[in-house]
Amino acid sequence: MSDTTSTLSVPRPRAQAPASAVAATSGAALDEAIALTRNLKLPHIRRALTEIVPVAKAQRWDPAEVVRALLAKEAAGRNASNLRTRRQHAAFPTGKTFHIWNEDASSIPVPTQSALRTLEWVGRRENLCVVGPSGTGKSHFCEALGQAAVDAGMSVTWFTIEDLGALVRRHRVDDSVSKAVARITRTDLIIVDDIGLLPISPDAAEGFYRLVDAASERRSPAVSSNLHPAGFDEIMPKTLATATVDRLLHHAHVAVTQGDSHRLNEATTGRGVVPLN
Template structure:
């Protein structure tokens, strides 16, 4: 259930007759508009020109008018907050569960269903999705992130090299620790595609700092071609050991398998629109 579905329903407003249009003019209406600006109520302001004439024409109870206007403001704010959280998450592709075929991938359906409840985020647990390229890791983790945003949570998406860039930017003024501490204000941090490329020293440090800062405080979701037990192949062994120890302590590990879904689509001619 999304936060929008929790809001009170706004009664449908049929078109008001011409005799009621006068309700949207005059000193009282102008003053009401000014008050919505002063109180920062933009959604009420937009709704007034429809609701007030309708209320007058249909002789609504005053309490119903207030309820309808407040419901418009609440719904508008919820939609605006949702857009802001989605933009701040910086998802790479916009993939959601609406285009996810749960039968097409190797992740057991009961596991998918349990993770989609998002209860593990509330318990500050981690998720590691590991397996070959094209087996649904990134799509599944992004779809979980999108679902978390829909549920009112905050999410941040990174590649491991993004974390290295964060380290470099904040090393200049010695604020690296503070920068990663701020990330723990986010309900879920997703780190995608670990293991595809060599990891720089800054990226390895950034990944460790993130895992350490989030440990038992916030949830991480990691997708990787390597099982975390093999992270010492791409990071210094001491750093990898400390990182994996914290990452896996409260983690669900999901291993994907099979052929690349992208390659399969390409071979079957489904990757492009056929040329005419």
């Protein structure tokens, strides 16, 4: 055995990188992260990176906290984007919500209003008919329910009865009416407004029947009407009216509004406009 003593080599400590080099590396990493968010379609994380990364470095966040904060930004951004898309798709006519709704001024009993506002009936695929004279809040109540449904993550579509007639005429050209109605009934809540003021055109009557039939026990149609559904045979062909009402009133809630027109009351008391100077 050799008596020569072996010498262990001890690694030399690395020289600390200059601050400028650290900054350059950090900048390159951030640029790469931004590029990856583009590739992975994470726009809300991309916008948050330049805000969150410097704060995380300065405050020495745990890496898991950085990930959580970035994912939270992406989730919140997507939720807001989806909400805007659902509201645009609904095509509400005026933007009325329950924020400007006076439940005590409505002739619909307050417990009924509260039950309908839970939207549990939409989850159960039940129908809604809001019936009463013009100006008693039918359209406002239906639109506010639709807005609440959008806020709750549901999909909503809004039609007038003549919109359905136009849809039938447009799709009859290539015999795609059934497909068009099927697309509509992918929506959770389908609102048809303003029935009963005028006779319904044959195309609108057909579209209304097709919609109610396709949605029956699958989706929730909600209609507002000056005329009770039992009297729809006065404004549309009796055969179609009977078949439509049979399906519409099955598993339906009927809310009746009464009284004078809110619009007329505002007009006669000068509350409908800003007073002229």
